[in-house]
Amino acid sequence: xxxxxxxxxxxxxxxxxxxxxxxxxxxxxxxxxxxxxxxxxxxxxxxxxxxxxxxxxxxxxxxxxxxxxxxxxxxxxxxxxxxxxxxxxxxxxxxxxxxxxxxxxxxxxxxxxxxxxxxxxxxxxxxxxxxxxxxxxxxxxxxxxxxxxxxxxxxxxxxxxxxxxxxxxxxxxxxxxxxxxxxxxxxxxxxxxxxxxxxxxxxxxxxxxxxxxxxxxxxxxxxxxxxxxxxxxxxxxxxxxxxxxxxxxxxxxxxxxxxxxxx
Amino acid sequence: xxxxxxxxxxxxxxxxxxxxxxxxxxxxxxxxxxxxxxxxxxxxxxxxxxxxxxxxxxxxxxxxxxxxxxxxxxxxxxxxxxxxxxxxxxxxxxxxxxxxxxxxxxxxxxxxxxxxxxxxxxxxxxxxxxxxxxxxxxxxxxxxxxxxxxxxxxxxxxxxxxxxxxxxxxxxxxxxxxxxxxxxxxxxxxxxxxxxxxxxxxxxxxxxxxxxxxxxxxxxxxxxxxxxxxxxxxxxxxxxxxx
Ligand SMILES: Nc1ncnc2c1ncn2[C@@H]1O[C@H](COP(=O)(O)OP(=O)(O)O)[C@@H](O)[C@H]1O
Ligand SMILES: [Mg+2]
Numbered sequence: 001x002x003x004x005x006x007x008x009x010x011x012x013x014x015x016x017x018x019x020x021x022x023x024x025x026x027x028x029x030x031x032x033x034x035x036x037x038x039x040x041x042x043x044x045x046x047x048x049x050x051x052x053x054x055x056x057x058x059x060x061x062x063x064x065x066x067x068x069x070x071x072x073x074x075x076x077x078x079x080x081x082x083x084x085x086x087x088x089x090x091x092x093x094x095x096x097x098x099x100x101x102x103x104x105x106x107x108x109x110x111x112x113x114x115x116x117x118x119x120x121x122x123x124x125x126x127x128x129x130x131x132x133x134x135x136x137x138x139x140x141x142x143x144x145x146x147x148x149x150x151x152x153x154x155x156x157x158x159x160x161x162x163x164x165x166x167x168x169x170x171x172x173x174x175x176x177x178x179x180x181x182x183x184x185x186x187x188x189x190x191x192x193x194x195x196x197x198x199x200x201x202x203x204x205x206x207x208x209x210x211x212x213x214x215x216x217x218x219x220x221x222x223x224x225x226x227x228x229x230x231x232x233x234x235x236x237x238x239x240x241x242x243x244x245x246x247x248x249x250x251x252x253x254x255x256x257x258x259x260x261x262x263x
Numbered sequence: 264x265x266x267x268x269x270x271x272x273x274x275x276x277x278x279x280x281x282x283x284x285x286x287x288x289x290x291x292x293x294x295x296x297x298x299x300x301x302x303x304x305x306x307x308x309x310x311x312x313x314x315x316x317x318x319x320x321x322x323x324x325x326x327x328x329x330x331x332x333x334x335x336x337x338x339x340x341x342x343x344x345x346x347x348x349x350x351x352x353x354x355x356x357x358x359x360x361x362x363x364x365x366x367x368x369x370x371x372x373x374x375x376x377x378x379x380x381x382x383x384x385x386x387x388x389x390x391x392x393x394x395x396x397x398x399x400x401x402x403x404x405x406x407x408x409x410x411x412x413x414x415x416x417x418x419x420x421x422x423x424x425x426x427x428x429x430x431x432x433x434x435x436x437x438x439x440x441x442x443x444x445x446x447x448x449x450x451x452x453x454x455x456x457x458x459x460x461x462x463x464x465x466x467x468x469x470x471x472x473x474x475x476x477x478x479x480x481x482x483x484x485x486x487x488x489x490x491x492x493x494x495x496x497x498x499x500x501x502x503x504x505x506x
Contacts, residue, residue: 071389109383
């Protein structure tokens with residue numbers, strides 16, 4: 001398909017930019033829930049254009065990590081910079097960071113009382129002051145990109161899970177984020193719908209989007225990720241390129257984890 | 264004298280004096296709903312606040328007004344407060360009592376409605392950089408409101424009937440005027456047949472309005488299934504008898 005090969009050509013020109021301001025920089029970040037330490041001295045640097053897959057056992061802090069990046073969770077200690085903006089707890093910085101980041105949730109979190117199109121136009125119109133016509137054009141552009149323009153007038157409840165998740169991706173893209181955060185985007189999907197969502201994400205990766213993705217889809221990780229970040233008990237235990245990580249996991253914990261998910 | 268006269272019942276139904284009582288009943292209900300919703304939303308906000316003093320005060324209010332009969336509340340406001348030098352007109356007493364009481368029920372309905380909207384909805388709104396006001400106005404409120412309609416409808420239905428308690432403090436609404444007609448003509452069954460017919464008409468009209476509202480606000484199929492699932496606990500708050 002010409003559309004896809006074009007996307008690939010576009011993407012090929014965008015290389016991970018290893019110098020300059022990183023897309024995300026976390027330094028000694030801690031997050032506590034009561035006595036429980038969900039993030040324990042996490043350091044992480046993500047370059048612009050880089051694709052990171054975060055994996056690890058359930059409860060290891062993957063969601064917390066990714067949710068701290070757009071301040072849906074407040075970190076307690078340490079520094080987080082997103083595109084050079086420090087996430088202290090000031091409103092204007094939080095707002096700037098949220099404008100730079102898009103997020104896709106495991107449970108889609110589409111607004112059920114709005115049509116697909118309204119889901120996509122709400123933020124551009126209310127947060128960016130776009131005209132209705134402009135926002136609709138933009139929404140149709142991204143709905144076409146995730147290959148469901150024909151569902152624009154439907155309500156989320158009338159779509160399959162895979163379609164809903166693709167709408168969620170389009171909705172996030174309508175705010176033209178520079179970084180996309182995915183928290184287990186395919187975990188709530190029936191197996192036959194996983195592929196369409198992963199394809200959409202691959203396409204986004206090919207276009208040079210900076211991505212942080214919590215997922216257990218190891219095929220996707222192998223194919224798309226520049227780096228795998230393995231977490232356990234709130235710590236980043238291991239970071240490596242996919243081949244390296246899958247072939248020679250350094251930690252015992254990563255080895256048992258890989259044994260469990262790859263049969 | 265042991266008979267029932269349908270023609271007398273019909274004539275009471277079209278009795279101008281009784282009809283004016285119906286208007287007062289409607290007026291009391293509408294005013295109590297509007298006032299109760301405004302006050303109830305305020306109390307619900309306090310109840311959900313993270314400040315323990317405010318939340319505690321709201322909880323006390325709800326506990327107090329749901330835990331005592333409306334009849335006592337009305338009598339205390341009408342005959343008890345003058346003892347402390349606080350005196351209102353009859354109609355004000357009825358409105359104050361009905362609003363204070365209704366607000367306690369509506370506060371719980373409003374609160375359960377908001378609590379039933381998943382945290383993920385708010386998180387998605389934040390992630391999209393929506394302002395707190397837009398998040399409330401366009402994301403949380405419409406979904407909470409849809410969840411509130413069934414219990415709200417039930418509460419308004421019982422309020423409509425509970426206005427009859429205002430007759431005890433001599434507000435001339437439908438019940439009081441029926442009593443007055445009855446005492447004048449001694450046609451007990453005929454007078455109350457007419458009054459009963461009016462109450463049935465009013466509650467049925469409201470039922471129809473409620474169904475329309477539910478249909479209007481329940482457009483999407485997903486929202487429908489969610490509403491059914493979520494309204495069960497919400498409805499419990501409003502089915503308790505009030506008088
Ligand atoms: N709001 C919360 N309150 C208390 N504990 C929480 C909360 N959110 C997460 N946790 C705990 O923090 C740990 C890490 O959670 P999470 O980041 O969701 O893990 P993961 O996404 O890797 O499965 C878990 O043990 C979880 O129980
Ligand atoms: Mg998680």
